[in-house]
Amino acid sequence: MHELDLKALGVTAINQKLYHIPKDTNERHWVIRNPMGQHAIACGVDAPLLIDIMGHVGFYCGGMNKEAEITIHGHAGVGVAENMMSGIVWVKGNASESAGATANGGLLVIEGDASSRCGISMKGVDIVVGGSVGHMSAFMAQRGNLVVCGDAGEALGDSIYEARLYVKGRADNLGSDCIEKEMREEHLEDLAKLLDRAKMKHRPQDFRRYGSARKLYNFNVDHADAY
């Protein structure tokens, strides 16, 4: 285990350190102290490192992550794990707006609540939120899974494409073209795996599934109110 003090080194020096660790290293475990809400911490990492960040972080922590397993021992600011490609970003506290925005792959776990626009434009990532998500979550969500163990805010899944949304609590204000869908066996299995990976103790049967009505997939003037 190696420690990096962000207060002493600054964000750029720490990121540069993480970028230049050889892929086949044994020195996989890095601990970042004193994050103090600074931005872009451990973004762009491209190696199977274990990174523990001891405190609250600012915007875009773990952005574009590839392969690394990043744990934030605190709250995360805007755009945590934005455009993640693979690996894991795990938030012990709450996440701010646009968590996992446009992310392509990997797993984003938020143990607390996520704010508005969680999973906006998501493109294949799996997101599991232990608490609730704010308004406009999964807006234009293209692919991947969003699991919400609490409630979903207003306009969930507005203009959604092919992403799958699972909500245990209330989701009584769905966005344009988002509808409740039948929970079939395959969905229960997928959801069970996701909950397991996120170490969340919930029964898949208690969730409801939401997805696209696909009415906006090809323009029809009679649906113009939905745009």
Next chain:
Amino acid sequence: MCGIVGLYLKNPKLQPQLGAMFKPMLIEMTARGPDSAGVAVYRNPVKDNEVKLSLAHDDKSFNWRHVEGGLEEALNCEATIHQIGTHCILVTDGKEEDVVKWLKANAPGVRVVGSGHTVEIFKETGLPEKVYERFDLASASGTHIIGHTRMATESAVTTAGSHPFATGADLCLVHNGSLSNHNRLRENLKREGMEFQTENDTEVAAAYMTWKLRNGSSLKEALEDGLKDLDGFYTFLVGTADGFAVVRDPIACKHAVMAETDDWVAMATEWRAIAHLPGADTARVWEPEPSTIYTWGGNA
């Protein structure tokens, strides 16, 4: 487009440290607002029959003594002034409207930037750190404080265009975002008798609140009506005599975070501003919901 920060002390023992605790909060928001900065500090309440005015003049060598003497003679009142940089805190037992009228006639370069019993407002162009130093705010003692760092969008980088904007007795407003219907609203408010010093969108929001409050609305009602009448993106932080209020627009794109401990309540555009406070690591942290009004203190 800006950074906004506020700190309200629940524990009176911390009051002597208010300015020192707040300094890193404001400075952390420098990148969001390098053009100008402003602070409203609530301290040293005056007697019930007195009023405290925050005055500013662009000329550093302006002779404030002339204001003090002139006012006493003309209004037959007591007036004491305390100059801090380009600003001056005037305490008087004269009637506020007579004082303002006299200043307009006799000291036209003087701007009234705030008034009430406790609030003192300081604002100027330049980096937040420099502004904080110029007004000797690090040593400030008080109950609560709000601040603003400005990245000017469409209106000029001037002291007059800096936040906070006063909205009534002991009330002031800071804003992060950009309003999209302020020009027409300004014309409407002018017809209602409101006066404007700048082309700034926030000044319109402040005048709107002032107008609502003058017409008998409570602060909460004024903010609720604002949600209907102000279009665009905004997070507002409003300082009141004994606390503050926070509201975000229905779309809520401009980030805001709040934190509370047994000792204090803090609000900021970004967490890194709050991170400096003692106990921040274990504070209760949340984000204000869209279209929801949050208040601390009893004035709302």
Next chain:
Amino acid sequence: MDTNVPRTPPRKSATFDDYTLAEIRRAASTGIYDIRGAGTKRKVPHFDDLLFLGASISRYPLEGYREKCGTDVVLGSRFAKKPLELKIPITIAGMSFGSLSAQAKEALGRGASAAGTSTTTGDGGMTPEERGQSRHLVYQYLPSRYGMNPDDLRKADAIEVVVGQGAKPGGGGMLLGQKISDRVAQMRCLPKGIDQRSACRHPDWTGPDDLEIKIHELREITSWEKPIYVKVGGTRPYYDVALAVKAGADVVVLDGMQGGTAATQDVFIEHVGLPTLACLRPAVKALQDLGMHRKVQLIISGGIRSGADVAKALALGADAVAIGTAALVALGDNDPIHEEEYRKLGTTAGAYDDWHEGRDPAGITTQDPVLAARLDPVKAGRRLSNYLKVMTLEAQTVARACGKSHLHNLEPEDLCALTVEAAAMAQVPLAGTSWIPGRGGY
């Protein structure tokens, strides 16, 4: 009845002209607004309304072919460790794989590289073909983030954060499904054949203060090497350019309303934004007021067609220009050679703008493999490089005639305007007078 009374001839309304009437009927019958490609087709004041004042006795011209007139430009010298060094101040604007065929993208890369300039990706990610064929490739960072990934980000030579474009400033828009082929769908993570509704704002930041943080993240990921451009549509250029600079941009790209697009509502293309000519002076003023002119470079685009346009844009203060539509025409877009096929599509060469439908006979704005195969990327690339070189020679010709040993030394004072409108927008005197509208002094 006196049959000799002159009859009033049929008179059509100027307000309700034939085009307008047809549009009303089309809307009534289809229930959808007109979506099309290309830029504005209405006439707006443009660089044509400006003329250069060549040297004679009061100033001395340079000898063509012998006395040097530099054309190089460095983009991104403010913060980036590796700024772009281009031989000519004419770059290729962002156009996506998806809206264009792979062959067309390759041809753009070949042509630009041969001429010593850069080309730009678009909304849809970076293809290996265009990276391979482009010596200098600018990678666009758009609200949709289609195909965005850190590997391509690091492969790019510069990053362009797209806030808006001239054809549709403030708009997202909708690309109808016809063109979404397997490969395009896969790159964008979307089902094949469906409409793409693109967002008007970025998903994880709003405003210049948050943009500053986003730029910081992009710089971190690319180790502070790559220039970061910010592209805006021309609407409030003074403020937008100033804020892009405050947010930390190395380069600002400003796209006027004549700038093209793959597909947007016609109402957007024709009714929103400022003419390119009107964008320049306020943008340059913003840079000058911040002490950043020539330090943060300004690229102007939207209807640049010739070396004269390039020289005029540079004289008004731009550091470089970008071309999109003109580059496509150089490749072979709207060529009368395909007239018969354009007629079958109900249009004519020079007017074809249904770029979103994917039936381009020239094989450029299409994903149809048969049509796309018509474009030979090598030959088309050669045509583009010829065109870029001609534009450069033209600009040099004008600059030498004005006594300049480098294109960047052209000044507004080298220009006059033919119309009052152009004089006001370009803030140069009306020809033969010293009158600049808005500045008094006739």
